[in-house]
Amino acid sequence: MVASIAHRGPDEESVWVSETDPVFLGHRRLSILDLVGGKQPMPTSDGKLIVTFNGEIYNHAALRRELEAAGHIFVTDHSDTEVLLHGYRAWGEDLPIRLNGMFAFAIWDRERKRLFCARDRFGEKPFFFTQQGGTLAFGSTLDALRSHSGLAFSLSSHSFQKYLAYNYLPSPRTIYHEARQLPAGHTLVFDLDAHAARLQRYWDFNLEPFDSIPADPEEEGGGRLRELLERSIRARLEADVPVGIFLSGGIDSSAVAALACRAGAQVKTFTIGFTEKSFNESEHAQFIANFLHTDHHQEILSVAQLPGLLGEITARLDQPLGDASLLPTSLLSQFARRHVKVALGGDGGDELFAGYDPFLALRKAQVYQTFTPKPVHLAIRLLVSRLPVSHRNMSLGFKLKRTLQGLNYPSRFWLPVWMAGFDPAQADDLLADPLPLDELYSEAIELWDRHPSQNLVERTLTYFTKLYLQDDILVKADRASMAHGLEVRSPFLDYDLVDFVRRIPFHYKLRGGQTKYLLKAALTSLLPQETLYRSKKGFGVPVGEWLRNGKIPFDSEELPVPVHPDFVRNALSEHRNGQSDHRMLLWNLSVFRYWQNARGTLAWKE
Numbered sequence: 201m202v203a204s205i206a207h208r209g210p211d212e213e214s215v216w217v218s219e220t221d222p223v224f225l226g227h228r229r230l231s232i233l234d235l236v237g238g239k240q241p242m243p244t245s246d247g248k249l250i251v252t253f254n255g256e257i258y259n260h261a262a263l264r265r266e267l268e269a270a271g272h273i274f275v276t277d278h279s280d281t282e283v284l285l286h287g288y289r290a291w292g293e294d295l296p297i298r299l300n301g302m303f304a305f306a307i308w309d310r311e312r313k314r315l316f317c318a319r320d321r322f323g324e325k326p327f328f329f330t331q332q333g334g335t336l337a338f339g340s341t342l343d344a345l346r347s348h349s350g351l352a353f354s355l356s357s358h359s360f361q362k363y364l365a366y367n368y369l370p371s372p373r374t375i376y377h378e379a380r381q382l383p384a385g386h387t388l389v390f391d392l393d394a395h396a397a398r399l400q401r402y403w404d405f406n407l408e409p410f411d412s413i414p415a416d417p418e419e420e421g422g423g424r425l426r427e428l429l430e431r432s433i434r435a436r437l438e439a440d441v442p443v444g445i446f447l448s449g450g451i452d453s454s455a456v457a458a459l460a461c462r463a464g465a466q467v468k469t470f471t472i473g474f475t476e477k478s479f480n481e482s483e484h485a486q487f488i489a490n491f492l493h494t495d496h497h498q499e500i501l502s503v504a505q506l507p508g509l510l511g512e513i514t515a516r517l518d519q520p521l522g523d524a525s526l527l528p529t530s531l532l533s534q535f536a537r538r539h540v541k542v543a544l545g546g547d548g549g550d551e552l553f554a555g556y557d558p559f560l561a562l563r564k565a566q567v568y569q570t571f572t573p574k575p576v577h578l579a580i581r582l583l584v585s586r587l588p589v590s591h592r593n594m595s596l597g598f599k600l601k602r603t604l605q606g607l608n609y610p611s612r613f614w615l616p617v618w619m620a621g622f623d624p625a626q627a628d629d630l631l632a633d634p635l636p637l638d639e640l641y642s643e644a645i646e647l648w649d650r651h652p653s654q655n656l657v658e659r660t661l662t663y664f665t666k667l668y669l670q671d672d673i674l675v676k677a678d679r680a681s682m683a684h685g686l687e688v689r690s691p692f693l694d695y696d697l698v699d700f701v702r703r704i705p706f707h708y709k710l711r712g713g714q715t716k717y718l719l720k721a722a723l724t725s726l727l728p729q730e731t732l733y734r735s736k737k738g739f740g741v742p743v744g745e746w747l748r749n750g751k752i753p754f755d756s757e758e759l760p761v762p763v764h765p766d767f768v769r770n771a772l773s774e775h776r777n778g779q780s781d782h783r784m785l786l787w788n789l790s791v792f793r794y795w796q797n798a799r800g801t802l803a804w805k806e
Contacts, residue, residue: 201347202226205340207516208254210685216241216250221392223308223315225252230685232256232439232542237276244285245275248310251288253281254340255303255325256689258435263287263298288316296320296387296402300435300695304382306338315390321403322548322693323371323384323670326678328518330379331397336390338382342518345379346799353378357762358806361635362643364621364788367522368672370643375519377805384670405666405698407651407658409705417708422722424700429722430459432694436544437465444468444540446532446688447496449484451555451716451723451732452546456691458726460544461492469494470536470543472528476503479740488731499535503742506531507751514791515798516683522621522788523672524741529680537686547673548692551664552701553716554657554709555736558618561603562656565614569607577607589744589781598781609637611656612648615663616641622785629767630785643667657706744783747790748776754786758793761804 202213209228216225227240233256243250257263260280268274272286280301287295288307293316296303302324306317317338319327329338330345330353337348346353356377363369371381382388385403390396414420433456437443445457447469460467469489473482482498489496506527513530514520536543550556572580581604587597606617608625617624624641627634638645647663654662674690681688691697704718711717720732746752756769768789774780796802 201337201339201344202228204343204347207685208340208682212239214239214241216243216252218308218310221310221313223392225250225306225308227252230541230682230687232441232687234276234279234281235440238279238281240281242279242281242285244289245273249285249288249307250310251281251284251305251307253284253303253305255301255305255320256280256436256687257283257299257301257303258432258438258694259298259300293387293389293400294402302689302693304340313392315388315392317382317388317390318402319382319384319386321385321405321695321698322674322690323381324674324678324690324693326675327382327388328374328379329382329388329397330376331395332378334395336395336397342374342376342379345376351378354803354805356806357633357804358635360760360762360792361631361640363520363522363792364630364785365624365640366616366667366671367619367621367784367788368675369519369521370667370671405662405702407654407661407702407706410703413705418718418721421704421708421718422724425697425718425722426459426726428694428697428700429455429691430463432691432697433459433544434463435694436689436691437463439542441541442468442539443542443544444470444497444536445494446536446543446545447471447485447488447494448546449481449486449488449731450546450736451720451727452549452692453485454488454546454727454731455549455719455723456544456546457488457492457494458723461494462726467492467494468540469496470532470539471496471498472532472535473498473500474503475500479503479742484731484734488727491728497535497539499531501531504751506741507746510752510790511794511798513680513683514794517679517795520788520792520795521672521675521679522784522791523676524743524787526676526680527741529676530683533681533686533688534684537684541685542687542689543681544689544691545677546692547677547688547690548669549716549719550736551661551669551673552692552698552709553719554661554706555715556664557599557736558615559657559660559710559715560713561618562614562660565603565607566611566656569611577604580604581608589778601781612645613637613641615648615660616644619668620784621788622782626767630763632762632764655706657710661706661709743787744775744781747772747783747786748778750776752787752790754790755793758797759789760792760796763789 205228209230211231212229225241241252257280260283263283267286276282296318303320304325304327328342353376359373359375372383387400389398447453471482471485474480584600606614677688708718771782775782
């Protein structure tokens with residue numbers, strides 16, 4: 201099990217075995233902080249507690265001072281891992297509430313004969329587990345669980361359907377019938393004698409807008425936002441190894457770089473670009489690097505190189521992920537790792553501040569659905585379907601077809617269907633035993649219906665923050681970076697910053713068609729106007745074109761059991777002939793096939 205996660209911790213390996221109980225803890229270390237004293241698994245001096253931990257605790261110094269004042273004696277110089285041990289002894293199961301960081305850890309409590317585990321508020325660090333018979337096994341990857349010789353696993357057909365529907369696996373599900381993820385913001389306590397596991401939520405993301413608005417919200421609120429973000433970045437620059445910044449040239453990563461420079465850091469920035477102009481953003485990153493005078497590192501590749509890397513990169517995933525930007529993110533991580541061991545990124549900015557295109561479509565969609573009779577809608581959709589297929593990044597035709605596809609359904613389905621891997625109306629033709637629509641998108645519906653009094657924007661903020669960010673964006677960042685022994689930190693997910701942002705009324709995030717309104721106001725003195733107000737692009741990857749021209753080979757004889765081969769073959773034919781755009785379905789199936797081939801044949805359940 202430990203060997204299977206060597207890529208996540210290439211620096212050290214250690215295993216701890218209890219002399220009295222059937223408890224075994226293993227660790228692979230990526231040495232970032234207290235290189236000498238931070239070895240794991242780490243015991244207390246009396247041997248009554250021992251921890252294995254993945255992540256970083258950014259407020260560890262303040263917690264250490266508090267614990268030392270209460271009489272706790274530390275052995276290490278400045279290890280955040282030891283803070284977990286003394287913190288658990290002082291605060292018990294309330295420990296995670298006090299932590300500001302990204303973490304997944306397990307503490308064996310020898311006296312109580314129980315294992316206490318916790319995962320950070322947004323799930324930046326992974327935690328998988330399975331309970332089979334009298335055995336509880338856990339790890340940072342599903343491959344670690346599968347390496348356990350006493351456990352058995354089968355593929356979940358229900359999870360496979362959700363993967364195709366969302367393009368990722370919504371937590372706590374995994375691709376395996378027998379394994380789960382510990383949800384973000386949760387603890388797990390396993391009682392050894394009772395062989396019983398108990399899960400409990402310790403934190404949840406909820407929008408609770410301020411009751412009163414300051415007289416000058418752009419100045420006062422923006423100033424507070426800037427102050428909290430700068431404090432977060434300062435904390436995340438702490439390391440005993442070189443630190444860099446992923447720089448795309450967009451608002452979020454540029455803000456991180458600008459505030460890191462203001463914090464006095466010698467900032468190294470990293471970008472990859474592409475020779476193909478329509479997919480290249482490196483010129484914007486170079487512009488910001490010049491503006492901020494960073495030590496900029498850039499690598500230019502050809503988009504044509506990416507399809508050949510699909511098998512290699514997908515094989516490293518412990519479960520399928522249909523986000524095609526995994527490919528360039530992996531290459532960026534590999535490039536940065538040649539120079540640094542830690543990188544800061546801009547993840548979380550779009551989700552917290554309403555930065556995505558669907559936010560701009562909400563009001564129009566509501567008006568359209570309210571006043572457009574169904575026959576007229578169907579006629580409009582038929583006309584739009586006849587637009588020529590374009591495989592350009594987020595083309596107008598693609599957006600129109602996706603929007604109208606979602607408007608076939610009530611508002612609770614708009615977001616998942618707009619981003620879906622296939623049209624749910626085709627589920628009966630595609631899937632051997634399709635789930636009902638309410639069950640297929642149960643996670644999205646639960647979030648949408650949780651607070652009926654909230655408006656469309658607030659519900660959408662919750663959807664992107666609690667589902668898309670946690671189960672797609674952060675998973676992609678973790679897997680792509682840790683595959684190369686690189687740690688990625690997300691300043692926008694600092695607890696104090698998030699606690700402030702979740703209280704900002706939505707109309708200071710989305711105003712008059714302007715996304716990220718208050719964030720942009722806060723950054724006006726730091727970044728050029730052309731950076732703050734240029735249109736969002738992202739890591740576009742031309743998977744539709746690759747599938748059309750055969751750069752991604754698609755073998756219709758190697759399809760997963762739960763799909764109907766004839767439908768997929770027809771979809772492939774239509775896509776290659778330019779009749780329809782099935783890029784997301786075919787891409788997800790391609791990723792799954794590569795992933796499955798790397799792991800051998802497994803039975804299906806459900």
